[in-house]
Amino acid sequence: MRILAISHLFPDLKEKRYGIFVARQLSEIHRLGAEISVIVPRVWCPGLLRHTERWKNYDHKCPLCRFEGIEAFSMPYLRLPGNFYNRWSGLAAFRAMKSKALELHKSRKFDVIYATDFFPDGDAAARLAKYLKLPAACLSIGVDVNITAHSSGIIYRHFIKTAKALDGTLACGQSVADRIKAVTGKSPLCVYGVLDLEEFSPAPDKIPARKELSLPPDKTIALYAGYLTKRKGVYELVEAIYRVQKKCQDLLLVMCGAGPEETALRRLIREKGMEHTVHMAGEIEPERMNKWMQASDLFVLASNTEGMPNVVMEAMACGLPVVATAVGGLPGAIGDCDGAILVQPENVDNLEKAIVKVINDNQLRADMRIAARKRAEEQFGVKRNAILILNYLRKIVEEKKAKQKG
Template sequence: MSPPRIALITPMLPVDHDQTRGRYIYETARALSRLAEVRTWFIQPRYPRLPGLSPRSFLHDDIGPDYRIEGIDVEALSYPAIPGLSRVLNGVVASRLLTPRLRRFAPDLVLAYWVYPDGHAALRTARNLGIPCIVGARGSDIHVRSGINAIMTRRTIAGVDRLLTVSKAMRLAAIKQFGASENRTLTISNGFNTGIFRPLDRVAMRNKLGIEPQARLVIYVGRLVESKGLCELIEAHRRLVQRNRNLRLVLIGDGVMRERLGTLISTNGLENSVLLAGGCEPEQVAEWIAAADLLTLPSWSEGYPNVVVEAIACGRPVVATDVGGTREIIDSSNGILIPARNVDALERALDDALERSWDHTAIAAAMRRTWDDVGRETLAVCEQVIAEQR
C-alpha cells in the first residue's frame, strides 16, 4: 500500500527573525515527510498596518509566498484578520482559502497543529473534502484559553477524529477542560535533533562565544514575552549577581518584550551581566547550551518545552517551573522544578543548581527520543484514522 497523502496545516514555522519559532512543528513535518507524501500549508493572519492593530503577544511579520525551508514541501499563505475583532471568524476565513488548495492536492487526511483558529480551519476544510482530520495541540492552545478562544477550542476538539497532545498533562487538561474524548486523545511527546543537540566541549564553546572561563553562565531560550517569566528571571538574577559578580545571564530569542527587557536591564544596572543575544539558529543554540552551566525556563505555562529536552540532550541541567509537561522531562537527576511566578523560589533554585555537582554525561545519555520516533508515531495515528474511515 502506498504511503498516505497528508495535508499539514500550521501557523508556526521558523522565520528569519525567530529561528526557534515553531521548530518542533517543522521537525515533525520533516520527519513525517520522510515517511509519507506531505505538503505543508504555513498559514498566517494578515493584520492591517495601523497603529494599535498589531498583535501584542508575538512579533508579526507578513510571510510571503516565496517562503521556503529545507526538508518540507511548503506553501505560505495569509488571510485577513483584525486582532481580537475577527477572532471568531478567523477559522472560517482561513478555511475558505485552504479548501481549494487542498482539493487540488487531494490528501487522504488533514493534520493541523494549533487548535484554534488553525485546527478549526483544517477541520472545516477536511469536512468539505470528506476526509478525516487530526489536530495537534502544542501548549497555550490548551492551557491558555478564555472567552471566544475557549468556546472555539471546545468546538474544534469535539469535531476532530483525533486530538494529539505533546504531554500527558496536556491530555488530561484537554479532557477535563474541553471535553476531549479519552479514546480519541493521544500523547505524542516531542523529540530532539540528535545531530545538533549533543554534548559539546564546554571550553571550546566558551572560547567561541567569548565567555570568560570563570563565569557562571545561565541561559534562557525562547520567546521574549512576559508569560515566559522573564521579569521574575531578571529580578532573580539581579539578586544573585550581587553575591556572585561572575554570574552571567544570556537571553536567546526575540519577541514583543525585547525593548522592555532592555530597559529593565539598564534600569537595574545589569548591562555587564545580562546579554540579549537575539534569535539564533539551532546550531548556535546548541553552542550556547554547551557553554552554559544550566538552562532556565521560568514560564507561567508550557506544553512540552522542547528547549528543556534539548538542554538535557546536551548534558545541561535545567531549572524550570512545574507547569504543563515539564514534570515529564525533569527529575532530580537533571534539574529542579519550582512554582511559577515565584521570584524567591527561582532565586534559590538557580543558586542551588549552580552550586550542585551534576553528572553531565548521565544527563545527556538519558535523553534518546528523536524526531524520527515522533514521525513514526504520528504516521501510525494517521494511518489508523484513514483506515477507520475507509
C-alpha cells in the first residue's frame, strides 16, 4: 500500500519531540510493508517576526528529522496565529501542497491519504482527496476535536463538514471517538500508543539510570514530562508538590520539558523555597526519555485538557504508577487500570492526596507498577496499533473502490 500522509505534527531539529508519535507510527507502518511519503504543513513566518513572542516558535526553515522508511517534505503555508484562523488553515495548507501532492501522486500512485489532526491536516486531506480522487482518513489526536472544534460555532460547523467529507476517521481514545461518531454517524477506529515496548520497559534497578542522569539515589522521584504551559496544569502540579513535600520530605519532582511558562515556573519555585524539591531538567532528547522514566518512582500529569498523551503510555510501559487528571482520552484508556489514579483537573487537593497515597504505600506502588506495564503491553505497543491502522486504511480503500464500481 502506498500512503500519502499529511501531518503538521512532525519533529524537526529544534523540537525533536514535537509529533514524535506520528513519526514512530508511520515508521512502524512502513515496516509492515507500506510505502509512505509525508507532507508536513508548516506555518510560514518571515525572519523578522520570529523575534517576537507570538511568532518565535514558528520556523519553517528548520530541517525535519529523518526516520526510517519515511520521506518527508516541508510545505510552508501562510496563516495567522490563533484559533480563529483554524477555519481557513486547512484551505491554506491545501493550496500550498496541492502541486507537490499531484507531482508525488503521478510518480508514486498513492492508494490513500492519511492525516493526523483535523486542523489543518484533516481539512487539507479532505480537499486533497477530492483533488486527487483518492480516499482519505484522519486521526484525531484529541485536542482538535475536544478543544479546537469548539472554539467557535463557525469552526465547529466546519469540523462537522470535514469529518463527513472524509472516508474514514480514527481517534486517540474512546471519548474522542464518541464525539466524532455523534456528528458522522460512523464509528471511528479507536487506537492508542506508538510505543516500542522494548525501549520503554521497566528497569530492574533505578540506581544506574539515576547515576547516569545525576539524580539523587535516595529520593522518591515524581516525573513530569511535557510542554511547560498552563494547559498542562504545571502550576497546579507545583502547588500540589509544595503541599506533598511537607508530608514526604524525600520527594523530588523532576520536570522534563520547555515552554512559555518556564521562566515564571522557575521564579515561583524560588519564591516557594522549592529549589531542592523541584528539578527543572529542560528539554530531553526523545531517545533519552526512557532513561528518565526508568530512574523515577511515579509519573504525574495535571493537564486541564489532553488528547491521549504519549508520555503517560511511555511511563506505564516503564512500569511507573501514574497520577493524572481525568481528561481527554485518559479515562477511556486507563480509567479502569489499577496502574493509574485519575483525579479531576484543577483540583489541587485531590492531586495532592493521590500523590501522597502512592508515595506512602509501598505495596500499592508495587501493584501499580505491574498493572501499568500490563496495560501498556495489551494496548499501547506501536506494532499492534500500526497493524490496526494499516488494516483500517486498506478497508476504506476497498470500500471506496466498491462504491465507485457500484
